[in-house]
Amino acid sequence: MPPTPRNATKPTGLDCRLAVLGTDMRLTPHRREVFQVLAESMDHPTAYDVFDRVKDRTPGISLATVYNCLEHLTTHGLIRQVHLERAQSRYCANLHEHIHFHCETCGKVIDAHPAAAFDPTKFWNLPAGTKVTRTDIAIHGNCPNCSK
Amino acid sequence: MPPTPRNATKPTGLDCRLAVLGTDMRLTPHRREVFQVLAESMDHPTAYDVFDRVKDRTPGISLATVYNCLEHLTTHGLIRQVHLERAQSRYCANLHEHIHFHCETCGKVIDAHPAAAFDPTKFWNLPAGTKVTRTDIAIHGNCPNCSK
DNA sequence: CATGCAATTAGAATCATTCTAATTCTAAAC
């Protein structure tokens, strides 16, 4: 077993993910905090929301740093950026394959996990030779609470 | 047959749509021009693109007016607003049911028409009691030209 | 402990869009 590094902290979900994904991203305290906040948030917060929550644990952190951290975490595949309409970006630490449901009444965003394999080319005609890499799906409507 | 109104102009797609949809939107020259430009555009232009094209026929029109017209046409169901990621809004005069394919290489947006009925609730688990009103779908990848 | 590069910061800049307030136009009423 390799010696524990001097400044080692308790492993978190982030360490796990970094290990699994094999990324080489530097793990700074800010990035760790931003990830931690996101991992504890079930509501798909915006950058500003994250900033607001991180501030309490890490006073002095700037919004720019939060944007930076979110961008790094996103490009390294540790979190997901969520876009609904043209509203501000939201972030999500759930890496399981899923799409988002958006309640038009209360604004809540709910993760929806796959029930069956989905192949977009079965449902829409694309020009021959098109290569699909990704399908962006958001379901809109009313959540159980709001449709009562 | 009712008498032709004094200032009647040649009927356009817009008149048709207004008749079909039974909307009561006032048909001003600007709105007509904005619609016409969009109807002739196959590339899902942004508000600014539309402004740029309308300018040539209607010098002096302002970007604010174009935004206004696009909004009115959209809310009256005469055109569609398209959102891809968090980029600026694009507009589309194709009212046939369709979704959009976005080429990640050249940026082109292509209309994809339905090949089969699609029910999102068959593919993703939503909490019991959820009411779906709309599904937003965009396919990303490479168009035939760019995947060569 | 120096060195260099990455991270962080505050604040400015940008970009799309919306708002405001003033002006002009239109359609219907008179």
Next chain:
DNA sequence: GTTTAGAATTAGAATGATTCTAATTGCATG
């Protein structure tokens, strides 16, 4: 035809999210 009320249009300011800039700080390595 003229009046009038409401809608459309305008330029420019304001907003809000995000990105950029330039300066500073921190960390890892030699």
